[in-house]
Amino acid sequence: MKYAKLGDRVVISYIGTLDDGRIFDQATANDPLVITLGDGEIFPALENEIIGMRPKEARNILLSAEDAYGLRTEENLLRLARSAFPPERKLTVGAALSVDFADGSSRLMRLIDVGETHVVLDGNHALAGQDLTFALQLDRILCAEENGEKCRC
Numbered sequence: 001m002k003y004a005k006l007g008d009r010v011v012i013s014y015i016g017t018l019d020d021g022r023i024f025d026q027a028t029a030n031d032p033l034v035i036t037l038g039d040g041e042i043f044p045a046l047e048n049e050i051i052g053m054r055p056k057e058a059r060n061i062l063l064s065a066e067d068a069y070g071l072r073t074e075e076n077l078l079r080l081a082r083s084a085f086p087p088e089r090k091l092t093v094g095a096a097l098s099v100d101f102a103d104g105s106s107r108l109m110r111l112i113d114v115g116e117t118h119v120v121l122d123g124n125h126a127l128a129g130q131d132l133t134f135a136l137q138l139d140r141i142l143c144a145e146e147n148g149e150k151c152r153c
Helices: 044-050
Strands: 009-017 023-027 033-036 058-063 077-081 096-100 106-114 118-122 132-141
Touching: 044 058, 044 132
Parallel strands: none
Antiparallel strands: 009 023, 009 033, 009 132, 058 132, 077 118, 096 106, 106 118
């Protein structure tokens, strides 16, 4: 039986949960995720767990926060004067704002605190600092002919 290896295009279904059991993402058998192993489309640690799996094999995979979205860091917090925003602009905690930086880059940040004199924006991913669990099944390893090539399966 064939095992998944780097370079294989695979079809997976999964339910991703947090420590409290909340579902943060899923790909069902009716709407699976199709990826190429080694192309960096998913977390490297998750990809490493899929390598070596056989079609129809299922696993529970725990990714530490470090192997997923990383730890929450203070460097990703931005404190600005409230006067940096137009006075008529309504600022609501939880709102997402696109912030343009001097180097020409921009970043989507969440508003986490609005005071009379300051505003604090958080650039950490919403799932940063959280371990992630995937109930994952390798549904299929796609044959090369399914990608328009001669089959090597």
